[in-house]
Each structure stands twice: as C-alpha cells, then as structure tokens.
Amino acid sequence: MNAPFFKFGLFGDDVSLIVAFVIGIGFGFFLERAGFGSARKLAAQFYLGDLTVFKVMFTAIITAMIGLYYLSVIGLVDLSLVYVSPTYIIPQTIGGLLLGIGFVIGGYCPGTSCVAAATGRTDGIVFLLGVVAGIFVFGESFDLIKEFYASSSLGQLTFPRLLGLPYGLLVFAVVLMALGGFAGAHWLEKKIGPKGIWSNS
C-alpha cells in the first residue's frame, strides 16, 4: 500500500473534497471536545491558570509526528510526498506575533472561531467577520506588502535538514520537550491556581 493515497492517484479531486469534509468534521469535533469553542477557555492559556491549549496542541503535534514517522519507517508513507510549506522566516515571525496579539484580544484563532460560531457564540461569529476583514486589508494592500511577504525565503526547510540530524532523533527530542512541557504545565497550574494571574488587578 502506498500513501499518501491522493498523491498515488487512488482517488480524484472530487473525492478529495468529500475527504476534506469528513476530516473537517473530525477536526471540529475534537476542537469542541477540548473546550476550544470557548474564548474564555482559550484565553486562559495566556493567564497561566489553565494550560489546556498547550496540552492539546502539543499532544496533537506529537501524535501526528510520531505516527507519520513510524508509517514512513515501515514504508507505508512516502514522507517526501507530504507537503511541507516553504519557510519565509521574517514574515512568518511577524505574522505570528500579530496572530498572537489577535488571539488574546479576539479570543480565538480562525479554526476555533468556526467551532465557536457553530455552537452559538456571537463573539465567534463576529471574530470570523473580523478575520475576513483582515484578509481583505491584506489583499487590498498586497502591492505594498508583497516584497516583504516574499522576503527571507529559505525554501522547504525542516529541522532534520537545517541541523543535519536524523529525522527520528528530532522526533524523539520534540517528544521529550513536550513531556517536559506537560510536567511544567501541571506544576504551573498548581502554583498559580485556576483564576490565573492578574485576576484582581
């Protein structure tokens, strides 16, 4: 069996849209299960009283990372056919900062705001309208931004390539880091308490 199935032509574009819909259902389901349809739950991450966002995100990352690694080791998945988006280090870092600021102000990210909107949260719907407005501003000012947008291009760059280390070793390192992070998160939650910092100021 050869995977990724789509890249080996097991099905066409139309079927891929059905796959997208089904995968999306799973994505939305688990986001909501985690509590990510609530801006208060998400924002609590930034006041350190509830580090669910970190725990869920890194559990998801290491699950998919380990799974993909082992499936490629046993020869089921051709890792080179899984799309790695190219790195543009400076615009990505600046974009990330803006996104983080937008996250703590707005309370959601684009994916979680869909879940919030679907479960009746008016702030989720308004946030989504804001996202579209932000993309509109980006689109309208694209001529001014595009030089910066295309700057510091490093191509498809992964840590194994950057550091010249084996893929498996880096998978192991990220797992260790995540486990350390989980332990730290529990320690911090206990130390700070569910209300988080600055709750009285």
Added chain:
Amino acid sequence: MASQAKAVILENFDTQVKEHTSVKTAKPYWNPYLAGLGLGLVLLSAFVIMGRGLGASGAFSSVLATGIQAIAPDHAWTNEFYAEYIGDGTKHPLKDWLVFEVLGVFVGGFLSGALAHRVKRTVEKGPRITTAKRLVFAFGGGALMGFGAKLARGCTSGQALTGGALLNVGSWAFMMAVFAGAYALAYFVRRQWQ
C-alpha cells in the same frame, strides 16, 4: 389585587425555573490529552490520505476572493493575491479542499457541542467587560489575526499544528511568535477575560 399580582409573579417564577432545569447542563470538556490525541489522529489521517495537513484561514481567503470576483471581477483578477485563490477558471474557486474542510469543522463542532449540551446563544467573556466591548475586541482581534495569518502563510492549524508535526522550521518560528505575542499583550486585555 396584591395577592393576585403575587400569584402571577409566583407562577412566572415557577415556569422560569422549570424552563431552566429542562435545559440539560453542559457536560465537562474532555481530558486535554485525549482531545489532543483525537486531534493528532485527524491530522495524521490528513497526512496519510491526502499528503497535506489541516488549515482554516485559507478557506476564508477563497470565500473573500470569490466574493470580490462577483462584485468587482476586474479588480479581483488584477490583484495577485485574489487571483491566486480564484485560479485559472477551470474550476470554481469554492471547490477547494480547505473550503470543504472548514465546512466540516462547522458540522463537527456543532455535533460535539450538541452531544454535550454545549450549544448555546451566548457571548464568551469575563465579568468585567460589556458585551458590546467584547464584540468590538472580537472583531479587532479577528482582523489582526486574518492579516497576520496571511503574512505568515497560515494560522494555528496550517502552520502551528501541521508544520509543527512536520518539523517545519518556519512553522516552529511562527508558533513561538504566536505565544510571545499573546503573552506580551495579555496584561493589557486582562479585564476582558478575568
């Protein structure tokens, strides 16, 4: 008269209590590691089946570009950014993988919420901010995020989650920047949440 009014009030109170208790209480959220495992398996299945990861903001770019094309086609075609989402005209711009995936996110989110009695018309906010102010913040935060996600070529799903699992250097830089930006600003908007 007074006793009649009292009876009416009591009756109203009674029905209100009944209505309130007939709404099932929301179930607690899942253990974060279990929800994370589920999310990770969904991401893994996208890798294995499609050879690509998840996303969210891209779908809204497609929707926006389609809307602009409908209103001002010349403007949409001459703008490099919109043109990329509109494509070469061989297929409808909304027949896009991310658009269908995000439709699924709405459905999956609703299903999970409905099963756990969490679907509710409400606004998520702390006790120290008005609803109107909270909605202004939601719009402003969303706009910053929409702009930032385009600059970064993806959001929390497409970059942090997907690129994180693929050991993508740009995605990890992005993820660190997201946390840095959010923590740096958290103090200033604390009254919205706490």
